[in-house]
Amino acid sequence: MSEFHHVSVLLEECIEGLAIKPEGIYVDGTLGGAGHSSRIAAKLTTGRLIGIDRDSAALKAAAERLEPYKERVTLVHANFSQIDSALDELGIDKVDGILLDLGVSSPQLDDGERGFSYMVDAPLDMRMDRGGAQDAHQIVNTWSYEDLKRILYTYGEERFAPQIAATICRRREEKPIDTTLELVDVIKSAMPASALREKQHPAKRSFQAIRIAVNDELGEVETVMRKAVPLLNPGGRLAVITFHSLEDRIVKSAMAEAAKGCVCPPNFPVCVCGRKPQVKIITRKPIVSGDAELEQNPRARSAKLRICEKL
Numbered sequence: 001m002s003e004f005h006h007v008s009v010l011l012e013e014c015i016e017g018l019a020i021k022p023e024g025i026y027v028d029g030t031l032g033g034a035g036h037s038s039r040i041a042a043k044l045t046t047g048r049l050i051g052i053d054r055d056s057a058a059l060k061a062a063a064e065r066l067e068p069y070k071e072r073v074t075l076v077h078a079n080f081s082q083i084d085s086a087l088d089e090l091g092i093d094k095v096d097g098i099l100l101d102l103g104v105s106s107p108q109l110d111d112g113e114r115g116f117s118y119m120v121d122a123p124l125d126m127r128m129d130r131g132g133a134q135d136a137h138q139i140v141n142t143w144s145y146e147d148l149k150r151i152l153y154t155y156g157e158e159r160f161a162p163q164i165a166a167t168i169c170r171r172r173e174e175k176p177i178d179t180t181l182e183l184v185d186v187i188k189s190a191m192p193a194s195a196l197r198e199k200q201h202p203a204k205r206s207f208q209a210i211r212i213a214v215n216d217e218l219g220e221v222e223t224v225m226r227k228a229v230p231l232l233n234p235g236g237r238l239a240v241i242t243f244h245s246l247e248d249r250i251v252k253s254a255m256a257e258a259a260k261g262c263v264c265p266p267n268f269p270v271c272v273c274g275r276k277p278q279v280k281i282i283t284r285k286p287i288v289s290g291d292a293e294l295e296q297n298p299r300a301r302s303a304k305l306r307i308c309e310k311l
Helices: 011-018 035-042 056-065 067-072 080-089 106-110 136-142 145-154 161-174 180-190 204-214 217-231 245-258 291-296 298-302
Strands: 025-028 048-053 073-077 095-101 232-242 279-281 304-310
Touching (some): 011 035, 011 095, 011 304, 025 035, 048 067, 048 080, 056 067, 080 095, 080 217, 095 217, 136 161, 136 204, 145 161, 217 232, 217 245, 232 245, 245 279
Parallel strands (some): 025 048, 025 095
Antiparallel strands (some): 232 304, 279 304
């Protein structure tokens, strides 16, 4: 079995929330280690599972894990934001459920060579798709002070963003910042001693921000949320797990917008816009991990699951 092993977050809640029909067609847009997918596939009889991932290492591991169900599984190397074209190429018009787990998979974080980790020295990379054009080295060494400050503050919620961005710009004038631990050293040198004593690793927020920028994670989420609902059959469900407040805001807003009916001004005697709700919200509040799951998998702490159903 491949070393790609990932603990699936909110697994039971996702399976229950998707209300899987044995004959249905389901898409796991973020296949990862296929933890969610193997449970979906196990519930299908004449149905079909489409597994999408941009990471070829994940696809290889998923193929092994899904071997017992291979007659009802199709794997696609693509970004989840390309869900519409992926389904179109397979001749599939509508599906009965879509699952999106927007977290970075544990193997990507833990594989030192991928450059996601601030604990292991490696070339600055952070690309989820190794064929992607833009990597962390390019962002750290070529983006302007203003752009670095913006992503550190917006994507990482890093309160020392101005100091860190300025220190990066000064340091790279001397020589390029080539590795993860070089970047960690730069980040630490920009922060006051009190911040270095905090429980959280001082580079965690900055690395998160750069990773989000490298992979355009928020833009991809906005794109897939526009595309997903129209792809569902009536009664089909969309289940999305987020791990970041910015992602959750996008998902919550998109679902609320799709659930909205008439938008005519309140003083109009009759509706003239003709707008009808596309979905009903299943989760008024997001589902979060219970104590037992958190004990097993601390990375689930920030996970939020939201579900809507196509009308």
